[in-house]
Amino acid sequence: MTGVIAKKTGKTRTAARAARRQQLISATIDSIAERGFSGTTLDNVTKGASLSHGVVNFHFDSKETLYDETLGFLAREHYFLWHDSMEQAGPEPDRQLAAIVEADFNIKVCSSKKLAVWFAFWGQVKYRPNYIKIHYAYDEHRFAEIARLCTEIIAHGNYDGLEPVSAARCIEALIDGLWLNLLLYPSGANRIRARDDCFVFLAKLFPKHFPEPGKPRRPANG
Amino acid sequence: MTGVIAKKTGKTRTAARAARRQQLISATIDSIAERGFSGTTLDNVTKGASLSHGVVNFHFDSKETLYDETLGFLAREHYFLWHDSMEQAGPEPDRQLAAIVEADFNIKVCSSKKLAVWFAFWGQVKYRPNYIKIHYAYDEHRFAEIARLCTEIIAHGNYDGLEPVSAARCIEALIDGLWLNLLLYPSGANRIRARDDCFVFLAKLFPKHFPEPGKPRRPANG
Amino acid sequence: MTGVIAKKTGKTRTAARAARRQQLISATIDSIAERGFSGTTLDNVTKGASLSHGVVNFHFDSKETLYDETLGFLAREHYFLWHDSMEQAGPEPDRQLAAIVEADFNIKVCSSKKLAVWFAFWGQVKYRPNYIKIHYAYDEHRFAEIARLCTEIIAHGNYDGLEPVSAARCIEALIDGLWLNLLLYPSGANRIRARDDCFVFLAKLFPKHFPEPGKPRRPANG
Amino acid sequence: MTGVIAKKTGKTRTAARAARRQQLISATIDSIAERGFSGTTLDNVTKGASLSHGVVNFHFDSKETLYDETLGFLAREHYFLWHDSMEQAGPEPDRQLAAIVEADFNIKVCSSKKLAVWFAFWGQVKYRPNYIKIHYAYDEHRFAEIARLCTEIIAHGNYDGLEPVSAARCIEALIDGLWLNLLLYPSGANRIRARDDCFVFLAKLFPKHFPEPGKPRRPANG
């Protein structure tokens, strides 16, 4: 009996613990978005999470650990979004690639808040080896998938003279650059237009697979 | 005679003052590249410039002013590089556009150090209105020029169905995204490959003006 | 039970907090007396209180706030001293006035230390509006009471041609001037003689109520 | 001939030097009145005097020396004002005493600015032995004179039971206290009323020599 209770309590505790950690990570994202790295203090974070000052060092070894896990959360969130989208897009590579692009401009990962945090991290990446490691762990897989899709599309469409790896690099760079544009010009730019710009580019790259802008996308298995 | 001496002294003093400021700005760039924003202290900066602690607040109102002027220096340096390259590329728009792209991957503005600083600033842009103002002052002109070149190229090549503004946005985004790639993967990526990726993209966008990769560029007026 | 404990803890914490604040205020008084305003640093204060450097900004918003509260403490201490003395002096106005004068030369508020601090604050009053506000909050009441007593004494003694408000002003000014004298000539002057000087003046002002110096004071209700 | 020129130049230089010093002292008074001691920097002072930064340490050994001489200037100015007034008041002691009181409320020494500076110095007197020395050098003589006048007036008027030294102390204290009142309540109080309060007090102290307020002063030799 006590065992069950203990187990239950343990579970609850673990759950509560995880909840606290997530609360703190969310508050960290909010604070970085609002005040940036240099303006973010543990006080801000805990206040944002309606928790007491001391909890951070209770749940995380240090501020740096909290940041690491915050980046990990962001990266994971992004990863699952594009990966799930891709998997749900069916077997065809162009549909899968389109799904990835769509996911990248989904409000969940492409909000003004999230972009600010992404670039805050990237702005520190050069001298925080941890950040690059965390980022790389997820991005590596992503690049491999995009390259795979490019390879398949090129083979399927006989796009001679197009290096799939180069194409993949360009696609990723274009998306990242559009993200930066959204960050720098929040009033002028918008997600939908940025996504459409991506498809303009894809139409130029793979004209048999992606329609000219304005025209309907080719029917599946077409 | 005394007038001349006075003038000379004045000039020398002004020159010395400007030199000190530039010394400090350079040291700031070095420090941001090495330690990032949060790791950069005025102590680091002044030590890097082999100056005494107090000079910063003598030459700049505050640390923030120093940062503003550092970004201003970077932006100006970049501006003059691409702008001069463009002007020296002759009258044809495709050559001018190529010159801009070449400039963007010139080691002077695209070194590992400079990239780190650019992204450090961009990582703070959301809550430092000054940074965006400074950046915008130079970037606005750049976008206008690229859009102008796209317009001319599209007209010249009869590239139907291609929006020049959209194309310009994509070109800028691609460059920025490749910069981010260079920052994140300093070992794997390199400037030359990134620049070539740009030209791959341009070849897809404007096939009559930009050669397929590997093939020689079209002769002028060809 | 837990409630009681919580309450207790709360009380203890509040008490401890108040105690720390008072510790810092006392150390501030000591330091201002010893080194003056310009010589007083937060380091001095905290060392004087045997506390760590950071506590000041933990318990007070800024050094200025600490100073404000220090002046508040002094003013309150003075207020309660003369006010309580007055109330305990019985119903007759001359006794009450005498009690106020006595209180003003009580060692508690008229020590060499306290005088130094009083005049340190007054020396800054012109460009620190806060100080005057704090001072005024207590001094206004004091002047009103002295004026009231003068009014009653004048009515009771038929001292024709004496303005009570003018008399009150003179009495206050005399006391303040004697305080300054005590500050400037700590070796020569002394509290007792200063107080006696006050009574000399009162004897001239209200001869029916205050005895000539050396003679015994009139008996109560005499 | 050259000797004459040299002498002339020397004189001019000395005059210029003295003028510079006086300029700096005046600017110091202005700055202390406006910003207080802690807000006064040599930069403020030199800017106020429209001189260059470095001159202070050229004309004065240190900031402290400048302050010493500023207090000296103030004390001297006050001294000459009351002393000259006294001497011009004729041979009778009550007239002389009245002249001293009048001088003390002359705008030249009793302006809002000068009061602020006087109390700024007095606020530091306890731990700046120099200030008290400078002050004492002039004040000693003043007290002696007032005591002498009181002695003469008491003898002349047969004011039995009045200690001249005690009376002198009260007179000085009253004036100082009224000065403080003027400092603390610049809007309500005013010099004329403060001076009149003094004469109210003198009328109580020496009724045969000073008229009741409102009544005309006794005629000379009356």
Add this chain to the structure above:
DNA sequence: AATGAATGAGACTTCATTCAT
């Protein structure tokens, strides 16, 4: 587990003083 007071290193900034020009 949680709270929040306390610590102390270190950041930015001010400013008296020095000194080359």
Add this chain to the structure above:
DNA sequence: CATGAATGAAGTCTCATTCAT
């Protein structure tokens, strides 16, 4: 004599971290 750039000590304040409760 005069200027103003430069120095560097010292001050206030912030904040990650620790720890008693």
